[in-house]
Amino acid sequence: MAITRRRFLSTTGAAAGAASMGWLAGGVAPAFAQRRTLTALALSLFVPSGDERLTQIMQEFGKQANCDVRFDTVKVTDVPIKLAAEATAQAGHDLVNVWEAFGYLHRNNLANIEDVIDDVGRRYEVYPGHKATFHIDGHWKVAPWYWLSFVGTYNTKHFKAANLQTPKTWDDLRKVGAELKKRGAPVGIAISNCTDSILSWRTVMWCYGAKEVEADGKTIAINSPKTAEFLDYAKRLYSDAMTSEVLSWDDAGNNRLILSGKGGWVHNPVSIYLAAKDKDMPITGELGHHEGLAGPAGRFAGTFHHGLGIWKFSKNVDLAKDFLRFLYQEDKFNSWIAAAKGFCMSPFKKFEGHEVWRKDPNLTLLPKEGPFTRPQGWPGPPTQYIAAMDSKYLLPNMIAKVVGGTPIKDAMTWMEGEMQKIFKETL
Amino acid sequence: MPRVRRGGAFRLFVVDHVGLVPFLLFILFPIYFMVVTAFKTDRELYDLQAIPFWIRDGVSLGHFHHLFFKTNFWRWLFNSLVVSFVTMTVSVAISIFAAYSLARLRFPGARSFGIGVFITYLVPPTLLFLPLTQIVNWLGLIDSLWALVLTYPTFLIPFCTWLLLGYFKVVPREIEECALVDGCGRLGVLFRIVLPIAVPGIVCAMLFAFTLAWNEFLYALTFTSASVTKTVTVGVAAEMIRGDVFHWGGIMAGAVTGALPVVVMYVFFLDYYVVGLTAGSVKG
Numbered sequence: 176m177a178i179t180r181r182r183f184l185s186t187t188g189a190a191a192g193a194a195s196m197g198w199l200a201g202g203v204a205p206a207f208a209q210r211r212t213l214t215a216l217a218l219s220l221f222v223p224s225g226d227e228r229l230t231q232i233m234q235e236f237g238k239q240a241n242c243d244v245r246f247d248t249v250k251v252t253d254v255p256i257k258l259a260a261e262a263t264a265q266a267g268h269d270l271v272n273v274w275e276a277f278g279y280l281h282r283n284n285l286a287n288i289e290d291v292i293d294d295v296g297r298r299y300e301v302y303p304g305h306k307a308t309f310h311i312d313g314h315w316k317v318a319p320w321y322w323l324s325f326v327g328t329y330n331t332k333h334f335k336a337a338n339l340q341t342p343k344t345w346d347d348l349r350k351v352g353a354e355l356k357k358r359g360a361p362v363g364i365a366i367s368n369c370t371d372s373i374l375s376w377r378t379v380m381w382c383y384g385a386k387e388v389e390a391d392g393k394t395i396a397i398n399s400p401k402t403a404e405f406l407d408y409a410k411r412l413y414s415d416a417m418t419s420e421v422l423s424w425d426d427a428g429n430n431r432l433i434l435s436g437k438g439g440w441v442h443n444p445v446s447i448y449l450a451a452k453d454k455d456m457p458i459t460g461e462l463g464h465h466e467g468l469a470g471p472a473g474r475f476a477g478t479f480h481h482g483l484g485i486w487k488f489s490k491n492v493d494l495a496k497d498f499l500r501f502l503y504q505e506d507k508f509n510s511w512i513a514a515a516k517g518f519c520m521s522p523f524k525k526f527e528g529h530e531v532w533r534k535d536p537n538l539t540l541l542p543k544e545g546p547f548t549r550p551q552g553w554p555g556p557p558t559q560y561i562a563a564m565d566s567k568y569l570l571p572n573m574i575a576k577v578v579g580g581t582p583i584k585d586a587m588t589w590m591e592g593e594m595q596k597i598f599k600e601t602l
Numbered sequence: 603m604p605r606v607r608r609g610g611a612f613r614l615f616v617v618d619h620v621g622l623v624p625f626l627l628f629i630l631f632p633i634y635f636m637v638v639t640a641f642k643t644d645r646e647l648y649d650l651q652a653i654p655f656w657i658r659d660g661v662s663l664g665h666f667h668h669l670f671f672k673t674n675f676w677r678w679l680f681n682s683l684v685v686s687f688v689t690m691t692v693s694v695a696i697s698i699f700a701a702y703s704l705a706r707l708r709f710p711g712a713r714s715f716g717i718g719v720f721i722t723y724l725v726p727p728t729l730l731f732l733p734l735t736q737i738v739n740w741l742g743l744i745d746s747l748w749a750l751v752l753t754y755p756t757f758l759i760p761f762c763t764w765l766l767l768g769y770f771k772v773v774p775r776e777i778e779e780c781a782l783v784d785g786c787g788r789l790g791v792l793f794r795i796v797l798p799i800a801v802p803g804i805v806c807a808m809l810f811a812f813t814l815a816w817n818e819f820l821y822a823l824t825f826t827s828a829s830v831t832k833t834v835t836v837g838v839a840a841e842m843i844r845g846d847v848f849h850w851g852g853i854m855a856g857a858v859t860g861a862l863p864v865v866v867m868y869v870f871f872l873d874y875y876v877v878g879l880t881a882g883s884v885k886g
Contacts, residue, residue, distance in 0.1 A: 216827065221845030247827040249836070250843040256731075260824045263732045264739035268827065371846065426846040434648045443846070450847045454644040518845075 212243040213494050217272035218251040221446045221518055228514030236501045269489040274481045275551045276562035278309050278317045285484040287314040291496050295503045299523035308480040308550040308557055317482035318499050319522030323444040324541040327465040333360040333439045341465040345379055352416025355439035362416040362440045363432045365424035372571040375442045378477040380405050382470025392555030398591040406583045413578045448537055466540055467547055476547040563597045640665055640854035647850055665851035674829045678837035685747055686815040689754035693811050697762035702792055705770035723760035727820045738825050749825035754815050762807040769803030805874040813864055834860040
C-alpha cells in the first residue's frame with residue numbers, strides 16, 4: 176500500500192493524539208494514596224555540585240523521615256516570578272529560596288522559624304547581616320543559608336603590563352582604571368537594569384557615606400550632599416575607566432568582559448574564576464582577587480544574603496522545619512559548603528574557617544569580607560520598599576542619567592520622587 | 603508578450619537572487635551563529651583570538667553530550683511536543699468554529715465579540731499569569747502538563763480565531779450559497795466546502811499555534827516545577843543559566859535541537875503554507 180502524505184498525516188496524527196492523551200492521563204495518584212512529599216525551590220546555583228549535594232541531603236532526610244523529596248531549581252531571575260505565583264495561589268513548594276528584600280516582601284506568607292534558628296544560632300553564631308535581613312518583625316522568617324562575597328576580580332596580566340598595584344580605595348580604582356582603559360583593558364561595573372549593578376553601586380554609595388533611606392527604613396535620604404559626591408565619583412569612574420558597553424550589561428556582562436581577556440577589573444563574586452577553572456580556560460591563571468575597596472566614609476560591602484523560608488500555607492511546615500534541623504547538622508552543612516566549592520559563604524561564624532577557602536589561594540580572602548557586608552537598604556533593613564525600588568532599578572538608572580549628562584541635582588531629585596511614589600504605593 | 607532574450611532572463615535571474623542575499627544573511631545569521639556556537643569548545647568560545655564566525659579548534663559535541671546525557675533534556679523535549687501538539691489541535695479545532703461563526707453568521711454582538719477576541723489576544727501573559735495560577739491551583743493542576751494544556755489555549759484560541767477569521771472572510775460566499783441551495787446544512791457547508799478550501803489557512807494557523815506553544819516560557823515556568831514536567835524552554839534555561847554564568851554552548855545546543863521539530867513541521871507543510879488561499883476553488 177502506497178503511503179501518501181494524507182495517509183501519513185492522518186495515521187501519525189491519530190497516533191500522536193492518542194499517545195499524548197495517554198501520557199497526560201497518566202497523572203499522579205489520588206491525594207489520599209500519596210506519601211508526603213517535601214519540596215524545595217531555589218535558583219540554579221552557579222556550582223552544580225552544590226545543588227547535587229543539597230538534593231542528596233534531602234534524599235537522606237527523606238529516608239529518615241519516611242517521605243518523598245524533590246528539589247527544583249530555576250534560573251535566578253525566575254525565582255521572584257515563582258515566589259509571586261506561589262504566594263498568590265497560596266500553594267507551591269514547602270521551602271523556598273529567598274534573598275535580601277524578598278524576605279520582607281513575603282513576610283506575611285512565611286512561617287516563623289525561631290524554634291529552629293535560635294538553636295542553630297546558639298551553636299554556630301549567625302552573622303549580623305543575615306539577622307538584619309531575615310529576622311523580621313521580631314521573628315526569624317527565613318533560615319540563613321549563604322551569602323556571596325563580592326570582591327575585586329582583575330586580570331593580573333594587564334596589571335603587570337602597566338606596572339599597577341591592586342587598588343585599596345575606590346579612588347585608587349579610578350586612577351588604575353584610567354591607565355587600564357588607555358591600554359585597552361577597561362574596568363567594568365554595570366550601569367544597567369541588572370541586580371549586579373544595584374549591588375555594586377550600592378557598595379560604592381555606602382563607601383561615600385550616601386544612603387537611600389535612614390536607619391528606620393522609612394525616611395528617604397537619597398537627596399543629599401553625600402549622594403552628590405558619590406554620583407560625581409561614579410561619573411568620573413565611568414568616563415575615565417569604563418566603556419559604554421556597561422550601559423547594556425546583564426548580570427553576566429562583567430563575567431564576559433574578564434573571561435574574554437579584554438577586561439582589566441570587575442566587581443563580582445568568584446564565579447568568574449571558578450567558571451574559568453571549571454572549563455579549563457587559558458585565562459584562569461591570569462585571574463586574581465583583591466579585598467573590597469574603601470571610600471571616604473569607610474569600607475562597606477553589598478552582598479546577597481540567601482536563605483530558606485517555609486511558606487505558611489505549606490502542608491508540611493513541621494516536616495520542613497525538621498529538614499532545616501537536619502541540614503544544619505554540622506557534617507551535613509559542612510559537606511554542602513564543600514560541594515559549593517567556596518562560592519557560597521557560610522552565614523555562620525562556625526564555618527568561616529572551612530578548608531574550601533583555605534586550600535585555594537585565590538579564595539582565602541573571601542570570608543574576610545563578612546564583617547564589611549551590609550543588607551540591601553542599609554542602614555535600614557531590606558524592606559519591601561527596597562524590593563520595589565530594586566525591581567525598578569532606581570539606583571543604576573539614577574547613575575545612568577548622570578553619566579548620560581543629566582545634572583546630579585536633577586538625577587537625585589528624580590530618584591527621590593520615584594522613591595516617594597513607591598513608599599506611598601507599597602504596602 | 604514580448605520575447606525575453608536568454609541573456610536578459612539570466613540577468614533578471616541574477617538581479618533577483620542577488621537582491622535576496624542581504625535578506626537571507628539577515629535571517630539566517632542568528633541560526634548560523636547558534637549552530638557554530640553549539641559546536642565550539644568552551645575554551646574557544648571565550649578566546650578573543652578565535653574567529654567568532656567559524657570553528658577553529660575542531661567540532662566538539664561536548665555541549666550536546668552534557669545536555670543529552672546529564673540533564674532531563676529528552677523528557678523536556680517530549681513534554682514540549684506533547685503539550686504543543688495537544689494545545690495546537692484543541693485550539694485550532696475550537697478556533698475553526700469560532701472564526702467561521704464570526705465570519706458568516708449574523709447574531710447579536712457578533713462584531714463586538716470579534717473585536718473582543720482580538721483584544722483578548724493583546725492582553726500580555728505577564729498580566730494574566732498570577733490570576734491564572736489561582737485557577738490552575740484551584741483545579742489541582744499545578745505542576746502537571748494539564749496546567750499547560752488548559753492555559754495555552756487562552757492565547758492560542760484568540761490568535762487562531764483572528765487568523766482564521768481573515769481566511770474564512772475571503773472564501774467566496776457564492777460557493778457556500780450554492781451548497782445551501784443544494785440542501786447542505788451549515789455544518790455540512792463548513793466541513794465539506796469551507797474547510798477543504800481553507801486548508802492553507804488552517805495549516806498556517808496550526809503552524810503558528812504549534813510554534814507559539816513550543817516557544818512559550820512564562821506559563822511553563824509558573825505552572826510546572828519538577829524537572830520531569832518542564833518544557834524545553836524552561837528546562838534549558840534552568841540548567842544552562844546558573845547564577846550569573848551563562849553556559850552559551852549548552853544553551854545553543856538546546857536551541858539547535860529544540861528548533862528541529864518546528865523546522866521539520868515548517869518544511870513538511872511548506873507548500874500548504876505558501877499556497878494561495880483560494881487557489882483552485884473557483885474555476886470558470
